[in-house]
Amino acid sequence: MPIYRKVTDLPFAREDVTAWLARPGALTRLFPPFAGRVVAEPDGIDVGAQARLKVFPPGRFGLGVTSAYGLARTLLPLPVPGFLAPEVAWLARHSAYEPGEVMADEAVSGPFSFWLHSREFTDATEDAGGAADPASGPASRMVDHVEYELPRLARPAEPQLESVMTAEFVRQFGFRERQLLGDLTFHRAHGRLPSQLRAEGGGDQRTPTVAVTGASGMIGTQVCALLGGAGCRVIRLVRRPARGPGEISWDPYAGELDVEALRDVDVVVNLAGHPLAGRFTVQHKRAVISSRVLGTRLLATRLAELAGDGRQRALINGSAIGFYGAAPDAQHPQSADGRLRESDPRGEGFLAEVCAAWESETRPASQAGVRVAMPRVGIVQSPSGGALQQLLPLMVAGVGGPLGSTQTQSWISLDDVAGLIAHLVLDADADGPVNAVAPEPVTAREHARTLGQVLHRPTAIPVPALGPQALLGREGSREIVQADQDVSAERAEELGYDFRHRTLETALRHMLGY
Template identity: 40%
Template structure:
């Protein structure tokens, strides 16, 4: 059984083939709804091996061979027991389309039903096209290869971001809590970082921090705060004190800065701080990066909205419920949700590295926030499921407590990306429906 699918991308063939050769390509092309994680990437398309981890401890070992740069490479399944059950040969062809375009052709010879493969290939082609377009915009905006030190690189956002950066030609050095493994990992002591930790680094991206989700007990509050304020301040000081070190310091932040409920007020970066625990936490978190700014670094605080990906966060929890027809709005559904697709989020982080116009707080949200009932209706429609249920506020209160419910589950924040909009930033998905259809592989005809 065979399946062939192709797309034309706006980039020369040599550039497209080089993109596939760089670390992170397989991460960028793996659909987020698939139950798979990348355990190892192939380092050579002519004779390398990638390992993908599936449920039940099964590993899919893809052996690359037969590369003819920049025209073709092949991967074949080479792992027991899967190869006893599954036939798989995937040929990647690249054809020149004058003047400077490339036809990317995927030819799969397999006994896997074609219906299971079509959405995967469609996602890969959309993602490749969008990543190459974002790369072209970055080059036009002054991007050059950088060495970027990153904390939190193994989280949901960090994994996607590290892959985007490396496929764009940057070197990513992962700052890890344990012993560093290889030249691109360094051990990071959060309380007392080594003086040479950031030596040879052009920019720092600081993502690490304990999950905010949970009941706001004193212990949980301490964990949230201690994992953010002190480490951010120590890292910012080190960045400022490193001779010939980083010139840019980009730190995660959150729209919790604006407080849990501002009504229908449209919130831009210049809007006043709100009230509540998270508003205070986020303000202190951003203040902790001040040593880097005082040292002359350009500091960017990425105030992130509700990140959309079935690989993590809110959508990961809601996806199976809505897919089963059991989803619905929370409470009265009137609360505003400022959301962003994960690929748009990592684009913003990337732009923060090279665009001198980005500094201070940046709202990393899509241009069109929605109310919770609209979010729920859109997700149900994308999944072709009814929306029959409404989740009473009592449900999250049992899990998160009164304060956690107010600050998280029922938070209403009509946040807009005013700074990015003023700079003419291009969003891959400015509307929720297109973002969810891409992320969930539901791009076929939808009901009216």
């Protein structure tokens, strides 16, 4: 029976590592976006708790076909049948849990005849390569041990498939190690590790309640998981009847949201909005702007109604760098370095109009004393959606290239946009607009070249302008694909946010596993 084993030494106390792994959201944070997606995560890891997953084919082939399917679902006018999805259902069950010592899960159903994954935890010793950073405190060692058996039909090709699976395990567990280190570092910086909370007395005053709209979206899913890992109580706002205490029902189009449902909420994170991707028809544009304006207006009004009850609340309201316009050089006074900052005025075009209206709807909350912060999100890098997902099918096939040439693209990794939003939640002094972009933007040509280097694929063939225009229309192509925006990340760093991925290459290698 094939076995994979990985030893990870961590500059964190065993208590903090194991407690984080038991918190809500850990599975979502550790599951690589190139490997699949979490459909349902249990609240804890007690024996018998189950998780439902969808797993993708391994390697570059899996990356290509799954991104192509995601692109088709996003842009085609008709629904894509679910049975065409290149993914396999996986039901996993926690089979062992000894706090601070062992946790294990086994496959109930899925692509393997047998699967058992166990983690063992010890205090790392000096001769075992213990703490890499003595200033960080005690170190721990985590040993992952995977035993699996291929389906009977696949066993004739077992030697070749075992090699494929080993390479995939290296990708996936490498991602998990980086993600675990990144999340624990984030939580330590914000005083959210279990040992820190215990030392400061813990208690309800240290456990914020955060309500999130758009919680099932690409960004919202990661924000909820990261906040859950920080020990926050996360409540999802849903546009259907609530199914328990972890949900609040609302209808922004009908103006329906019970103000009392928000009374015990400390922070509202508003990420709801109709997807931008699609042809910029009158109907599409109306859906884009109304979904953002109506939802923000309702939330800001309800929070204003609660003001004065002695509870200091906050609204973290989404926005985008589209605020500055697609061609800001022609619309803004030139700064000394030519970069766009939060103090710059809005630009021209539909997306600038959307962002300005979106942000202005927060005024009832801010005027009532609610802390309001507005992350202006750049081009999010993730194979789960957005611009990167749209590029991957051609890139993996070796026939991709740049979407444009010298236009500046202000990007941000999915982990950093989730991290910055969580930082705005936890930092009581953060308010106003904050550019959610990485410190080092790239040109369109540099983006394509870097992606090609990561995937070991050529990037000599530029994407014809007719391609994006066919999918988005002339206006959509001009405002999204051809946008030229050199946006500064200075304010995010001044607020104390420490970017995980400052360069595009490190972001792509992490998110794609190469």
